[in-house]
Amino acid sequence: MFPDKLKSYLLEVQKPSRYTGGEIGQVCKQKAEVRFAFCFPDIYDVGMSHLGMKILYSLINERKEYWCERVFAPWPDMENIMRREHILLYALESGEEIRNFDFIGFTLQYEMSYTNILNMLDLAGVPLFQKDRGEQIMPLVVAGGPCACNPEPLADFFDLFILGEGEEVNLELMDLYQKMRGHASRTEFLKAAAQIEGIYVPSLYEIQYHEDGTVKAILPHDGAPSHIRKRVMTDMNQCYYPEHVVIPFIEPIHDRISVEVLRGCIRGCRFCQAGFLYRPFREKSAGTVCQQAVTLCRNSGYDELSLSSLSTSDHSQIEQILDQLLVYTAEQHINLSLPSLRIDNFSKSVMEKVTTIRKSGLTFAPEAGTQRLRDVINKNVTEEEVMHTCQIAFEGGYTTVKLYFMMGLPTETDEDIKGIADLTQKVVNLFYDMPDRAKGKLQISISTATFVPKPFTPFEFEPQAEKSEILRKQAVLKKAIKSKKIKVSMHVSDISQMEAALARGDRRLCAVLYDAWKNGSHLDSWEEFFDASRWYEAFQKNQLDPAFYANRTRSYEEIMPWSHLDYMISRKFLIHENQKAHQAQTTAPCRETCAGCGANQCLGRPCF
Amino acid sequence: MKDYRVLFEKKGISKYISHLDLNRCMLRAIRRSGLPAWYTEGFHPHLYLMFPLALSLGTESICEVMDFRLTEALPPEEILQKLNAALPEGLHAFAVREPHDQTQDICQAEYLVRLSGSALADLWDAFIHQPQILTQKRTKKGLKEMDIKSMLICESVIQESQELVLMLLLPAGNDGNLNVSVVTDAFQNFAGKPISVNAVCRMKIFCRNQKEFL
Incomplete structure (x- = not known):
């Protein structure tokens, strides 16, 4: 539901059913003891595609006395109306203002959504800074998700952060709250919550800086632990998975049922934060995957099913899963898609299975143009494999191939950039050299993104390339591309530098974030709304330099702003991987050889 | 089947x-x-x-x-x-x-329209008795002026305390459609002031000769 006051304005905005609630699958309760507003800091269309939210929403609502509701950022047309008519941000299920909830929980999916968080808190009528919320215990403003691995740029705005996987710890936190709410103050609750494994209460840590601006020490007080370890679900077959999901009226970005088939990744691509954050590698059994897929399809009525993970084709039983599922999906007229296939193990039989359902474009990410650079980033894909996969794809009737690359990778030279053009040209030639090639026009598009170094990766020490250097390299690439069949899309933007600064930023960026928002920044991940000058002004006002965070080489000894957060990836391992990168040495996938990152300590056994 | x-x-x-x-x-x-x-x-x-x-x-x-x-x-x-x-x-x-009937048989639809206002009946009366009811219609080629007088049939008008309640019969289907909002926008223009549309509800769909679509 929505507030009554909104009724007369709903037809003035685009896609009003973003704001009404009432979808099939939403959970409403007559009464609840603890209320949780699950906020996705972007618009409905984006947030309703997010798998993590679906899991945690259902998980909390399974508990009779707890009620979790959904909240999204309004599009500017609606925001204007809300501000003009003094309508505070509400939750979609009840239509009630979230400032009266016990928990306001944000998921931190990408850095450029941070200003949306401030904007949503402001729209909700909740004081932005944690220190201004007083001693009343509620609302508690909390956050989890991948970017919680370095939440320092948000530290002043949040009561606590939840590190790692939320299936258990979210309920532990709510249980503690339910026990303490009658008698405890906010501070007392936070001190107690800090004792739960995986809960990080930033106000219980003092940060000291060296004169050069780097972190000197991170000092816990009031009994807070010196290191906070992320939470991990050890058995994916026992791990909670929803049987019902909310089915939006409008079409979200990903309009389908997603079944998570595995967590973690065996690959160890050195640029990929998710590949390290979500370790260790854990699979669901083929039986569990199929059962969950069938249940969700049946309950939702969806005709689109996706098997999702960081690398679905790395599931050890992928063929078995496909064999079982395809019987059901064919009979039920369901499209099955595998969104994250890998070039090197994209076998003909998997291909055939997928193409029985639908032919569309193929997307691959070689990430770098030369073998040397692919070795540096440990993207263990060879040119032969790219060619082999494209050949299978072309034989299978595909004529559209998308290739993704990064620019500004460590050790990158102009040779590597020209390599992107060479590799793509070889794919074009391959197609035209095939006697039995598919009918239709070949379309190869390549897209390049600026590399952003992230915490808990072997590249966390690396500087991001300057914008001028990226621009120069783009020109090199454009010049090197000869074929008209190749469409290049690359854009430069200052967004990458802001993303890099926030990703590895410290607590002093809270003030920058606040000023950037005050200057009008929000919906920054939507290019039409991003304005770099607002950010640069905010940095300047606080006498900070984005280059200090984004473009500076960090020593192996430096205390990182996130050094007190334990994601079970040892610093020693990251340094070793970084050194190997500079020598262009690869590391084998975890399944072949354990590289000793440390993530298996939570399992108490080797991963494989 | x-x-x-x-x-x-x-x-x-x-x-x-x-x-x-x-x-x-x-x-x-x-x-x-x-x-x-x-x-x-x-x-x-x-x-x-x-x-x-x-x-x-x-x-x-x-x-x-x-x-x-x-x-x-x-x-x-x-x-x-x-x-x-x-x-x-x-x-x-x-x-x-x-x-029973086929899609292409549809030619009219009846709508109940509730406009906000306590004394609109006379204004409405003047509006529908104009020699022409001109309105702007958005088309692919931009705005187009058209006369909707012949398309608009007003079956009843009731002035309630806070609302003017209209029953309108408008062309519908493949041979031409008239959206209620075109009528209410034209009325607003005629009135020279904003009149909020509280509710619109489609009541019936008709084939030729005012036979209900079945």
């Missing part, structure tokens, strides 16, 4: 579901209902589902029509019960029958 025509209401918050979204929503509802829906037999089979007359976003209705096909004949009560169990708030099927 048997064709069915479902009549349903679209009320409350479901009026904010656009026509395209309604299509996807109904498709999933039929799939959830467990009814033995018929799929097309082409290369990409899809569930056969047809809405003879689209409804504007924001308009409620007590007479919406949806056609689909089942692989076997079932009692109407069973179809209604299974479908309604799968429908979201505001959408409610109330009758199932064999299709």
Whole structure:
């Protein structure tokens, strides 16, 4: 539901059913003891595609006395109306203002959504800074998700952060709250919550800086632990998975049922934060995957099913899963898609299975143009494999191939950039050299993104390339591309530098974030709304330099702003991987050889 | 294989579901209902589902029509019960029958319109008795001026304490459509002041000779 006051304005905005609630699958309760507003800091269309939210929403609502509701950022047309008519941000299920909830929980999916968080808190009528919320215990403003691995740029705005996987710890936190709410103050609750494994209460840590601006020490007080370890679900077959999901009226970005088939990744691509954050590698059994897929399809009525993970084709039983599922999906007229296939193990039989359902474009990410650079980033894909996969794809009737690359990778030279053009040209030639090639026009598009170094990766020490250097390299690439069949899309933007600064930023960026928002920044991940000058002004006002965070080489000894957060990836391992990168040495996938990152300590056994 | 025509209401918050979204929503509802829906037999089979007359976003209705096909004949009560169990708030099927008329037979629809205002009846009267009712209509080539006088039939006017309640009969279907909002916008222009439209509800769909679409 929505507030009554909104009724007369709903037809003035685009896609009003973003704001009404009432979808099939939403959970409403007559009464609840603890209320949780699950906020996705972007618009409905984006947030309703997010798998993590679906899991945690259902998980909390399974508990009779707890009620979790959904909240999204309004599009500017609606925001204007809300501000003009003094309508505070509400939750979609009840239509009630979230400032009266016990928990306001944000998921931190990408850095450029941070200003949306401030904007949503402001729209909700909740004081932005944690220190201004007083001693009343509620609302508690909390956050989890991948970017919680370095939440320092948000530290002043949040009561606590939840590190790692939320299936258990979210309920532990709510249980503690339910026990303490009658008698405890906010501070007392936070001190107690800090004792739960995986809960990080930033106000219980003092940060000291060296004169050069780097972190000197991170000092816990009031009994807070010196290191906070992320939470991990050890058995994916026992791990909670929803049987019902909310089915939006409008079409979200990903309009389908997603079944998570595995967590973690065996690959160890050195640029990929998710590949390290979500370790260790854990699979669901083929039986569990199929059962969950069938249940969700049946309950939702969806005709689109996706098997999702960081690398679905790395599931050890992928063929078995496909064999079982395809019987059901064919009979039920369901499209099955595998969104994250890998070039090197994209076998003909998997291909055939997928193409029985639908032919569309193929997307691959070689990430770098030369073998040397692919070795540096440990993207263990060879040119032969790219060619082999494209050949299978072309034989299978595909004529559209998308290739993704990064620019500004460590050790990158102009040779590597020209390599992107060479590799793509070889794919074009391959197609035209095939006697039995598919009918239709070949379309190869390549897209390049600026590399952003992230915490808990072997590249966390690396500087991001300057914008001028990226621009120069783009020109090199454009010049090197000869074929008209190749469409290049690359854009430069200052967004990458802001993303890099926030990703590895410290607590002093809270003030920058606040000023950037005050200057009008929000919906920054939507290019039409991003304005770099607002950010640069905010940095300047606080006498900070984005280059200090984004473009500076960090020593192996430096205390990182996130050094007190334990994601079970040892610093020693990251340094070793970084050194190997500079020598262009690869590391084998975890399944072949354990590289000793440390993530298996939570399992108490080797991963494989 | 048997064709069915479902009549349903679209009320409350479901009026904010656009026509395209309604299509996807109904498709999933039929799939959830467990009814033995018929799929097309082409290369990409899809569930056969047809809405003879689209409804504007924001308009409620007590007479919406949806056609689909089942692989076997079932009692109407069973179809209604299974479908309604799968429908979201505001959408409610109330009758199932064999299709009689065809989409192209549709030519008019009747709407109940509630305008906000305590003394609008005279103004409305003057509005519809103009020699011409000129209005701007948005087309692909930009704004086009047109006279809607001949298209607009006002069946009744009742001034309630806070609302002017109109019953309008407007062209609908393949041979020409007139949206209620075109009429209410023209009335606002005529009045020279904003008049808020509190509610619009489609009441009936007609074929030629004012025969109800069945």
